[in-house]
Amino acid sequence: MSEPLYVPVLPTRPHATAAYRGLWPDAQNAVMPVWSLPPRPGLSRTDLATAIRKDLALVVQAQRYQQAWLDAPFAVESEAGVLAELLREASSRGPLRPVTGPGRPAGQQAAALSIARLSGYGLGIRVTVPGEWGSGTTDDVRDLLARADLSVQVDLLLDLVTVRADRPDAGKEALRALDALVPLAPWRTVALLSGGFPEVTADALERGEFEEPRMDWSMWRDIAASGRSYLPVLRYGDYGIQPASALARVPRAAGGGPPWGSLRYTTDQSFVIAKTLARGDGRAAHNRAAARRILELPDFRGPGASGGEVWLRNCAHGSGGVGTFGKWLTVGNIQHMAFAVRSL
Structure with missing residues (x-):
């Protein structure tokens, strides 16, 4: 497929893979997800492998021959061995691009770089900017690029995480980051990710329904009007219909949840x-x-x-x-x- 029009960050959960499969073909062809494995703390090596393999099977089945990114943003160093083995296995079954980023555990970075070289699908570099842009991140990304094989195509996934009314300067921070990072490489894809969906609580739903402004979409429109030279290659991304924080939740047992x-x-x-x-x-x-x-x-x-x-x-x-x-x-x-x- 050509590079995407829309890049949603989705959890490797049954409801999300069912949603991707449920898109009509014209929409699905324009979508390339960043599939995000959830945190699974405290599991034995065997149980962790079983859980990750189940998640990856959902993604491989959903994607079939369509490309997507595959990320493990919550992996810790002790999980790197299991993760590397299973991600390599998944990339052999479908065109999944591994993702890493600055500040990740060394084992996770090494696994993503190795899989990118072996698979030929390329590498996603996910840079998170939850607050103000820090110029030191530029050097970290430059170091990652230096470790990647010259033949590996690279994608920039700039992730602002949560963008709601309490971040009025998010667009300015995004432009500062893009201005610094876009010149570093001949990026195949440059995507701007952010989550604007609110936390849904019992208190918020006390009256039965409520509305929340789409601040992430407003930010995107402001950036699209900025006149930057790289706008033609910049792609929009979000966290779908869940808040960005939902990806960090440990999966609960079936049958749980509020009434x-x-x-x-x-x-x-x-x-x-x-x-x-x-x-x-x-x-x-x-x-x-x-x-x-x-x-x-x-x-x-x-x-x-x-x-x-x-x-x-x-x-x-x-x-x-x-x-x-x-x-x-x-x-x-x-x-x-x-x-x-x-x-x-």
């Missing part, structure tokens, strides 16, 4: 979140009513937009199911990713 959840819908200006019930009397009626409220939004795009809107319509009209935690996240990501592609 409530949410339906999530993306408009040009905001995220709309409507409360759902995971269990209890009146669950079906409550959840269908939540879906109807989304259908009544002036910005609802209708069932021709994506499979996400089809599910919401069917739920609202009583001709489909009312969902579970995984289904709500899948539906939310399908509509969001399809809308992101259309917007771009």
